[in-house]
Amino acid sequence: DTAVSQTPKYLVTQMGNDKSIKCEQNLGHDTMYWYKQDSKKFLKIMFSYNNKELIINETVPNRFSPKSPDKAHLNLHINSLELGDSAVYFCASSQDSQRGGTGELFFGEGSRLTVL
């Protein structure tokens, strides 16, 4: 069983389109994250949710909207895609310290978005 799974793995689309990336974790973790990795491998945190509540919202264009229907899922919707949105997007999860977590993040395999 894959612990953190994201779909789709690859996404090629035109500028101006709207797309979504889905993420699910089966680890029972309380916190989930979205990261953007650019071509130089730099990881930038975008959002974090704890038990369906937003706790981190970095400086990200409001074209990006996360949605957490339950604590096992954190989806990312992107409106009006731009060339600069091309990147690999990673979902991750972690367990809270009160429930025995040590701060380790568990990552999905990534979703490579290419905007043409």
Add this chain to the structure above:
Amino acid sequence: GDSVTQMEGPVTLSEEAFLTINCTYTATGYPSLFWYVQYPGEGLQLLLKATKADDKGSNKGFEATYRKETTSFHLEKGSVQVSDSAVYFCALSTSGGSYIPTFGRGTSLIVHP
């Protein structure tokens, strides 16, 4: 705020060479420290961790020691293999319930036969 600084790459070595990748941090609290590895085309995975000062994390021949006095967590391996070629990320997490992670910029390691 918290930050992690790691040496810029790429680091290029021959097989069986000794590896050091430097990592230093600043943190307001008492963080846990991590090294993650990202193989080509894959997500990040935990390589090793240390949760308190003087702890040594180790895995697959890699080691790092949590040095509070120098705020460092340098990654070392005595003899690298071609299969170790990957990007290595130093990271810290502080907790107020939920963990707030901070990553370094990553260091690419290329090992030649």
